[in-house]
């Protein structure tokens with residue numbers, strides 16, 4: 001009968017593409033929409049502990065309608081903190097306050113996630129609003145480590161070159177962190193492999209000058225993240241997704257490139273990584289970065305299409321229509337928001353309005369009268 005209606009699309013011309021408010025299922029975990037809160041350091045912990053600030057900050061964004069709320073870069077060992085005020089997960093005592101955050105986020109219908117991290121040669125700094133400078137021991141700083149004894153920039157601390165045994169210890173610290181994250185009730189764990197921190201500094205030939213099996217060739221420079229992922233997957237349940245955030249490009253001649261990122265993503269997928277979170281930069285102080293609306297989206301698209309693994313797009317995604325288009329165009333599977341969600345914790349609810357979303361809006365019953 002369809003042929004009687006000249007305006008009807010033949011069925012095979014209709015392609016159902018996901019949009020920003022379609023759920024995203026990764027393993028057994030379903031996000032209610034494609035909007036995630038990107039990990040954001042709050043520099044507000046004492047001795048690594050989560051507190052009321054984190055509950056308020058992350059809780060507000062879960063109540064604001066996000067599908068995923070990710071806890072900031074959380075240090076797997078104390079010397080892996082960027083600042084003394086970073087969040088930590090290096091001891092069991094850290095679990096209960098993190099569990100409080102995860103519980104509340106989940107109670108609001110968002111999936112609680114956590115980024116586990118080691119700052120490497122960018123550790124031992126003061127907080128950004130205190131100048132973000134290298135801390136001397138007198139100021140409460142500590143000895144830092146990296147793949148090679150090359151400081152990030154002049155005026156920064158010189159990292160001690162890690163021995164192979166010390167690398168293995170840090171890999172196991174990531175594994176223990178994943179065990180604690182699970183106990184705290186997080187459903188997604190993300191390995192921080194971006195922004196010049198320890199894992200990225202192993203990947204990039206600009207910061208890794210080692211001559212042993214952790215440096216030199218692509219295979220050697222990627223050994224540390226691959227071994228770490230394997231250890232995490234041993235303890236992280238099959239039902240739960242594992243993300244890796246990469247700096248997809250150093251934006252510098254001779255540095256880590258998007259082609260390297262695609263090659264690494266192809267290796268990470270069979271190890272049980274479910275999504276690559278596509279950021280960039282941070283590895284070297286001077287890089288020419290074409291910052292503009294959605295400037296890292298092409299990385300998410302390249303990883304998704306060339307490596308065949310789901311990806312997240314992040315970076316100057318501020319408008320609902322823009323975010324929706326990225327999903328509809330198949331450029332990424334998930335949108336991560338950082339600064340836009342600081343400006344407006346209810347960004348997802350506002351986006352549902354702007355996009356005329358027809359389903360159940362992610363609004364807590366207490367706030368229904370806002371609609």
Ligand SMILES: Cc1cc2nc3c(=O)[nH]c(=O)nc-3n(C[C@H](O)[C@H](O)[C@H](O)COP(=O)(O)O)c2cc1C
Pocket residue numbers: 038039040041042072073115192194195245279314315316317336337338339340
């Ligand atoms: C306050 C703040 C803290 C951040 N902390 C982290 C972090 O802990 N881990 C991380 O991978 N990126 C961190 N970032 C980067 C963001 O996750 C995000 O990738 C970046 O801000 C670009 O997204 P946007 O344009 O939506 O802000 C931080 C950004 C901000 C603004």
